[in-house]
Amino acid sequence: MRDFTAAQMEEEARRLYALLGNVTDFKTGGKYTLEHCRAIAPSVLAVNNLKKENDAVILAHYYCAPEIVYGVADFKGDSYALAKKAAEFAGRNIIFCGVYFMAQTAKIVNPGKRVYLPPVTAGCSLADGIDADTVSKLKERYPDAAFVCYINSTAEVKALCDVCVTSSNVYDIAAAMPNERIVFIPDLFMADNIRAELKRRGIKKEVLSFGATCCVHDKYTVRDVEELRWAHPSVKIISHPECPLAVCEISDYCGSTSGMLDYVKKSDAKEFAVLSEDGIVNSLELENPSKTFYAVSRPCGQMKRNTLGNILGVLNNLEQAPQVQVPCDTALRAKKCIDNMFEMAGKK
Numbered sequence: 001m002r003d004f005t006a007a008q009m010e011e012e013a014r015r016l017y018a019l020l021g022n023v024t025d026f027k028t029g030g031k032y033t034l035e036h037c038r039a040i041a042p043s044v045l046a047v048n049n050l051k052k053e054n055d056a057v058i059l060a061h062y063y064c065a066p067e068i069v070y071g072v073a074d075f076k077g078d079s080y081a082l083a084k085k086a087a088e089f090a091g092r093n094i095i096f097c098g099v100y101f102m103a104q105t106a107k108i109v110n111p112g113k114r115v116y117l118p119p120v121t122a123g124c125s126l127a128d129g130i131d132a133d134t135v136s137k138l139k140e141r142y143p144d145a146a147f148v149c150y151i152n153s154t155a156e157v158k159a160l161c162d163v164c165v166t167s168s169n170v171y172d173i174a175a176a177m178p179n180e181r182i183v184f185i186p187d188l189f190m191a192d193n194i195r196a197e198l199k200r201r202g203i204k205k206e207v208l209s210f211g212a213t214c215c216v217h218d219k220y221t222v223r224d225v226e227e228l229r230w231a232h233p234s235v236k237i238i239s240h241p242e243c244p245l246a247v248c249e250i251s252d253y254c255g256s257t258s259g260m261l262d263y264v265k266k267s268d269a270k271e272f273a274v275l276s277e278d279g280i281v282n283s284l285e286l287e288n289p290s291k292t293f294y295a296v297s298r299p300c301g302q303m304k305r306n307t308l309g310n311i312l313g314v315l316n317n318l319e320q321a322p323q324v325q326v327p328c329d330t331a332l333r334a335k336k337c338i339d340n341m342f343e344m345a346g347k348k
């Protein structure tokens, strides 16, 4: 690591503290302290220098730690926003702070770039919840169905599907599919939410679902919501469509990560409980310093495998660090599935 002067490190620590001082450090339960910012400042400085020297961009999902999202990332966002940023990037190296399917998506939409995932094997309970063999068999069983996959799926699964969706466009795309029958994979709870939303819109479609659930969002219960409302009568409950339908239906707002940020920003309410991942609460705290967020979020262990240390490890060794690879024929078919999403979402 390049040497920085004591003055440079202190200046960086104070910059980080000014930015993150209101943000919860979920490892300790307290807020980010100046001491903690002093501890991370050398790594933040090193990452920011190395990425400039190496024509690299850092894309970070909101679920990563705040020192990544706000300390070193060039772009932060949810899966949809990051896929768009990856497609537009004109430089050489993309460091994707997220999980494997997201880095695969970046490689698919911009195949000429070198794409790195700092925690090389970081997975996702949804993407790991269905494989291409299973999808091939489902396609034989339901030849008349549109195959719609959540972006949280592997490249091999996307390659077999008609269109993919994110939590910010899932309902509009499902509604717009011409087929009467949709096979939705792999999020079983999101499929429940699709059925409920189509019914609300008066759209008759059969939605079959196969796969798994998100191991972070699937833990929330109706009882959690009731207890929160009992303890904090003015609280607004925010959930994600990866939560069980019964939880989503009694929430004050249920939507994508970017939708949550928008909802809280525009809301006159002062107290919120966010039934989602810790990282989105950090962003909400940072962007809404006068509002209170009760501690009900959960960490995604795989997202938290992204660290300043493994980002530095990649940037220090770009020639040898493992790159995300997607076989060409798989990538071409998966790209069609992703492009169909961009096209359908762009029509809104």
Ligand code: SF4
Binding pocket: 063, 099, 123, 124, 125, 126, 127, 152, 214, 215, 216, 217, 277, 300, 301, 302, 303
């Ligand atoms: S929060 Fe859930 S859906 Fe997101 S990466 Fe983690 S396991 Fe996958």
